[in-house]
Amino acid sequence: MWLPVFFLIIGITLGLLTDITVPDQYSNYLSIAVLAALDTLIGGIRAHLDKKFDQTIFITGFFFNITLAVLLAFLGVQLGVDLYLAAIFAFGVRLFQNIAIIRRHLFNKRKR
Amino acid sequence: MSKKSKFAVSIICAFFGLMIAIQFQSVQKPKERDTRDMWEVRAQLQEEQKTQQKLYQQLKELEAVTKQYQENTERQQIETLQKSIDSLKEKAGLTRKTTSGVILTIKPIFRGSTEQEYPSVTSELLNRLINELNTYGATDIAIENQRVISITSIRNVNGETYVNNLRLPDLPIEIKIMADDPNRLIDHMEVSQSKDDFAIENMLLDTSYQEEITLPAYQGNINLDIVEVNETQETGDE
Numbered sequence: 107m108w109l110p111v112f113f114l115i116i117g118i119t120l121g122l123l124t125d126i127t128v129p130d131q132y133s134n135y136l137s138i139a140v141l142a143a144l145d146t147l148i149g150g151i152r153a154h155l156d157k158k159f160d161q162t163i164f165i166t167g168f169f170f171n172i173t174l175a176v177l178l179a180f181l182g183v184q185l186g187v188d189l190y191l192a193a194i195f196a197f198g199v200r201l202f203q204n205i206a207i208i209r210r211h212l213f214n215k216r217k218r
Numbered sequence: 219m220s221k222k223s224k225f226a227v228s229i230i231c232a233f234f235g236l237m238i239a240i241q242f243q244s245v246q247k248p249k250e251r252d253t254r255d256m257w258e259v260r261a262q263l264q265e266e267q268k269t270q271q272k273l274y275q276q277l278k279e280l281e282a283v284t285k286q287y288q289e290n291t292e293r294q295q296i297e298t299l300q301k302s303i304d305s306l307k308e309k310a311g312l313t314r315k316t317t318s319g320v321i322l323t324i325k326p327i328f329r330g331s332t333e334q335e336y337p338s339v340t341s342e343l344l345n346r347l348i349n350e351l352n353t354y355g356a357t358d359i360a361i362e363n364q365r366v367i368s369i370t371s372i373r374n375v376n377g378e379t380y381v382n383n384l385r386l387p388d389l390p391i392e393i394k395i396m397a398d399d400p401n402r403l404i405d406h407m408e409v410s411q412s413k414d415d416f417a418i419e420n421m422l423l424d425t426s427y428q429e430e431i432t433l434p435a436y437q438g439n440i441n442l443d444i445v446e447v448n449e450t451q452e453t454g455d456e
Contacts, residue, residue: 109224110231117232121239128244136241143234150227161223168230 134183135176138190142171145197145204152204155211171197311367311436315358319396319431320403322351323424324416326389337420339391341374344381347412347423348372351395354406358396358433362387365436369445382438389421394431401427 128136146168153159175193182189254262286298307313326337348366351359359366364382372381379386397403404425407413413423 109228113228113232114235117235117237118239120232121236122243126240126243128240130244133241133244136237136244140234140237140241143230143237147227147230147234150230159223161220161226164223165226165230168233 134190135179138175138179138193139172141194141197141201142175143168145201146171148201148204148208152207152211155208310440311358311365312440314432314435315396316430316432317396318400318427318429319394319433320400320407321426321428321431322393322395322407323426324389324391324393325422325424327417327420327422329420334420337389339379339386339389339421340419341372341379343412343415343419344372344379344386346415347393350410350412351393351403351407354403354410355397355399356395356403357398360394360433362391362393363434365434367436367440369440370436382436394433396431396433 146164149167150159150164153164175190175197178193179190182191283298283302287295290298304313308315324339328334344361348359348361361381364370364384366381370382372379374380375385395403404427407423407425410423416423
């Protein structure tokens with residue numbers, strides 16, 4: 107349980123220490139990628155609580171979702187349509203759903 | 219959860235943290251970047267050094283004045299005060315001044331045609347001329363016995379040009395100029411833009427060196443109540 111948190115902190119410190127920045131025009135893509143990553147992580151936790159966790163699906167889902175979201179945003183920029191909103195919407199809805207399910211699981215655990 | 223998948227989740231978490239950190243830093247970074255090259259930085263440095271030197275100089279002078287105040291008797295103190303007032307008055311243009319200098323005369327040119335109007339100096343032309351004279355090192359200027367000080371107005375009122383709220387007479391007009399190096403000023407004026415500009419309006423600028431010219435004192439009141447510090451930067455200010 108503590109290993110992921112520990113690695114998260116390592117990731118954040120690494121990012122802050124290396125002083126890497128993304129050019130202004132690309133920060134949109136990164137923010138969408140962050141959202142996709144968050145969605146995958148929450149989805150993973152939910153799958154774990156549902157006892158349906160599959161490592162392959164989790165890892166491929168992480169990279170695939172990020173790539174798809176960034177590609178969609180890129181396509182939107184090229185076409186002049188705010189397509190990244192579609193990604194934000196989809197991820198947002200799923201995020202809330204997953205969190206709701208996780209919450210229910212936790213409550214059920216406590217009741218028992 | 220198996221150990222292996224726990225490790226995978228951890229790696230993904232680290233990845234996620236890295237992305238968040240990078241995004242956070244990108245957003246936090248100030249948008250304006252310092253894009254000056256070496257030369258500009260050097261120029262700026264020189265400018266600052268000059269300012270510093272000037273400030274040191276001023277500090278030295280002021281320190282000398284305070285020293286005089288502290289060391290001397292009351293009578294001498296008043297004398298020192300009087301001296302500072304006199305020097306400040308001279309700087310502000312409130313005293314008569316006599317030294318060598320340049321007399322610049324604006325004369326009309328007639329090109330022979332009968333329909334030509336009698337030329338007159340517009341306020342814009344005069345403003346430009348004064349600016350140019352200041353650029354070339356003029357220290358004190360008087361237009362037709364009107365001393366030009368830092369708050370002198372040159373305006374166009376009903377088609378007439380007014381200096382210090384007094385109407386400028388018809389041509390020829392005499393402008394007395396003092397400079398640290400009058401001959402250099404004359405040389406500059408010989409090739410100046412103003413000469414061309416005045417020529418277009420059928421006027422001639424004639425400069426001559428004089429061993430002794432007298433500039434009158436500024437006669438109006440200096441009202442500093444309405445003066446404010448202008449903090450906006452214009453183009454070219456650096």
